Amino acid sequence: MQKLTCALLVDDDQTTNYLNQLLLKRLDVSDKLLVALNGQEALDLIAIHCQGATAECPALILLDVKMPVMDGFAFLEAYEKLSLLPAHRQAIIIVMLTTSLHPKDVERVQKLNIAGFLNKPLTREKVNEVLKNHFDRHLPEE
Amino acid sequence: MSSSQPTPAALAREIEELRYQLEEAQELIHAIRTGAVDALAVQSAEGPRIFTLQGADHGYRTLIEQMSEGALLLSEDATVLYCNAALASLLGRPLGEVMGSAFGAFVPSAFADYWAGLVLKGWQGKSRGELPLQTTAGALVPLSVSMNVLAFNNMPTLAVIVTDLSAQREITTIRAQVAEQNALLDRKTAELKREEAARLAGEQAAAEASRLLEGIPQIAWTANPRGDITYLNRRWFDYVGWENATGPDHGWSAHLHPDDVAATARQWQQCLGRGAAFEVEYRFRNRAGDYRWMLGRALPSRNEQDDIIQWIGTCTDIHEQKLALERIDYGQRQLRENNAQLTRVNVDLDNFIYTASHDLKAPISNIEGLLLALLDELPPATVHTEPVQPLLDLMQDSVNRFKRTIEHLTDVSKLQKEHGHPTAPVDVAAVVEDVRLDLGPLIQAAGARLEVDVQAAPTVSFSEKNLRSVVFNLLSNALKYRAPGRAPLVRLRTWPEGEGIMLAVQDNGLGLDTASEHKLFGMFQRFHDHVEGSGIGLYMVKKMVENAGGRIAVRSELGVGSTFSIYFTR
Structure with a gap:
């Protein structure tokens, strides 16, 4: 399977980040893994890695909802306003990772301009789904 | 015969003549008696004989002098030739002054013409009349006069008899005054009687009113x-x-509560001005010094002319009612506050459950993830050795139970939110069939038989998702709590009942003690520990049914079976 160039994990929970990093490494999905502890850090990383036509720009962002400093919703609002090359913007797939959602949050999530959302925890199957739906590739059979 | 016998006409004439003579004689006699004439011409066989004063005897003269009527003789030029003492006294003048004076001097000018007429008529024969004469004092004396021509010492004179009428007048006046006085008295009496009657009537009315008001x-x-x-x-x-x-005012204003004075006065003045019914709530201090609430009411009382004659009012003690109302008001306010607080608490609780389930989910997901990661790291040989394998299994079980509890909590809080969820007619048979498929493995494993009869009431008005949940819970419970030793037989029936629909699920399972029915439908209550269960199912069922206005009941016998009945409103 052709690996993604870069994936960005955004979650304030260090354990979640550790497990997801572990999973993605084991599945060998991406060349590079970036980790941000909140929306603001994620924005900063995007600003750094998506300058010019570099290959460092993350192709997949796994975004948590509840985070301190800047939560998932605020990140998406800021992301919309970010000046990005159209090529980069088109290449970036954002998937929200949630736990149980408050009904009004479900409504909010559904209105967002994102590729999709997944219930935690992240598993091999869920990663494979994302790859199939958005990158037209799949994990090798175990 | 005819010469000796007079004719009836002649006889009549003779009778007439005689009657005339008789009348004349009677008149003369009357005149003499009354002293109206001084001279009499009496017919006799020798012809008429004239009797004059001079010719009269001394006794007659004395009579004239002494009689109470005035008498006088007037010459042709109206000089008084003679007068008696009575006349002089009538005029209040000495006899000598009257005699020889012109009588006209005593006649008031207003009666001069009348007097002249009387005299003129008197000279012609006789005359009568009434007129006042002037006395020395200036007072007028009312008099009656009668006149006759009389030859006195061969000289014609006018004899005048004057009668004092003042006494008579006085009597008349007095009578008139008495009559007037009497009339006045009568009027006064009548008026007094009327006043008395009115006063009595008024007093009676007042007495009546106060008697009533006293009562x-x-x-x-x-x-x-x-x-x-x-x-x-x-x-x-x-x-x-x-x-x-x-x-x-008998202490009225002194006992009115100071805080009620202004409002009461305002209201009272308004009612007085408009004549409108008065109604007010105010406090009066009683003998013990406590203020009590009174309901004051008054209405104007009017007379026939529609004028207000008085106001009649009452004060009714409403203290207890007023306090009770205030307590009720206070109670209702408290209730509203409590309600608002409960609503706030409920919202907080909902939010708490969401937050808690989110915050609990993340670490349990992590634990599960870490467990899986650990499994990957451990050499397969180690994983399958004692006591690692059972430890790992127990850990996974605990994680699963934790996750399920969180799921249930989330479900419960979702259910609270669904209150007022729109309902629609749902096909019961279709829902039961769905559930039967879901429970297929369990039904097969237990060798259970499911009988469904929903012909009598094929649809119920409910949320389809919730009906599914209700049927799933009841059927799975019936299978889970089956009695060992006999194949489960589960009957599901519906029928119309009253205004709604009844759905019953009857089993032949373990049965339970219905004395603790409230616990049966409580949250996280479990009656049998040998079967996997969350203790949340019946709680959810009850909530769903009651949120839609229905109710749930259970009939059960230990060792025989249970029947759960759900009543759905239409």
Whole structure:
């Protein structure tokens, strides 16, 4: 399977980040893994890695909802306003990772301009789904 | 015959003649008796004989001098030739002054013409009349006069008899005055009688009113149209104490609560001005010094002319009612506050459950993830050795149970939110069939038989998702709590009942003690520990049913089976 160039994990929970990093490494999905502890850090990383036509720009962002400093919703609002090359913007797939959602949050999530959302925890199957739906590739059979 | 026998006409004439002579004689006799004439011509066989004063005897003269009527002789030029003492006294002048004077001097000028007429007529024969004469004092004396021509010493004179009428007049006047006085008295009496009657009627009415007002159990009062208290019944005096009911208003204003004075006065003045019914709630201090709430009411009382004659009012003690109302008001306010607080708490609780389930989910997901990661790291040989394998299994079980509990919590809080969820007619048979498929493995494993009869009431008005949940819970419970030793038989039936639909699920399972029915439907209650269960199912069922206005009941016998009945409103 052709690996993604870069994936960005955004979650304030260090354990979640550790497990997801572990999973993605084991599945060998991406060349590079970036980790941000909140929306603001994620924005900063995007600003750094998506300058010019570099290959460092993350192709997949796994975004948590509840985070301190800047939560998932605020990140998406800021992301919309970010000046990005159209090529980069088109290449970036954002998937929200949630736990149980408050009904009004479900409504909010559904209105967002994102590729999709997944219930935690992240598993091999869920990663494979994302790859199939958005990158037209799949994990090798175990 | 004809010469000796007079004709009836001649006889009549003769009779007439005789009657005339008789009348004349009678008149003369009357005149002589009354002294109206001084000279008499008496017919006799020798011809008429004239009797004059001179010719009269001394006794007759004395009579004239002494009689009470005035008498005088007037010459042709109206000089008084003679007068008696009575006339002089009538005029209040000495005899000598009257005699020889011109009589006209005594006649008031207003009667001069009348007098002249009388005299003229007298000279022609005789005349009569009434007129006043002037006395020396200036007073007028009413007199009656009668005149006759009389030859006196061969000289014609006018004899005049004067009768004093003043006494008669006085009597008449007095009579008139008496009559007038009497009439006045009569009028006064009548008026007095009327006044008395009116007063009596008024007193009677007032007495009646106060008797009535004394009889009523409330404080009663009357006021005049100006608004001043005119009467208060005994209740008032009993209420404030007789010793305190002082002043013109019997302590009325002194006992009114200071805070009620302004509003009461305003209202009272308005009603007085408009003649409108008065109604107010105010407090009066009683003998013990406590203020009690009274309902004051008054109506104007009007007369026939529609004028207000007085106000009649009452004060009814409403203290207890007022306090009760205030307590109720306070209670309702408390209830509203409690309600608002409960609503806030409920919202907080909902949010708490979401937050808690989110915050609990993340670490349990992590634990599960870490467990899986650990499994990957451990050499397969180690994983399958004692006691690692059972430890790992127990850990996974605990994680699963934790996750399920969180799921249930989330479900429950979702259910609260669904309150007022729109309902639609749902096909019961279709829902039951769905559930039967879901429960297929369990049904097969237990060798259970499911009988469904929903012909009598094929649809119920409910949320389809919730009906599914209800049926799933009841059927799975019936299978889970089956009695060992006999194949489960589960009957699901519906039928119309009253205004709604009844759905019953009957099993032949373990049965349970229905004495603790409230616990049966409580959250996280479990009756049997040998079967996997969350203790949340029946709680959810009850909530769903009750949120939609229905109810759930259970009938059960240990060792025989249970029947759960759900009533759905239409």
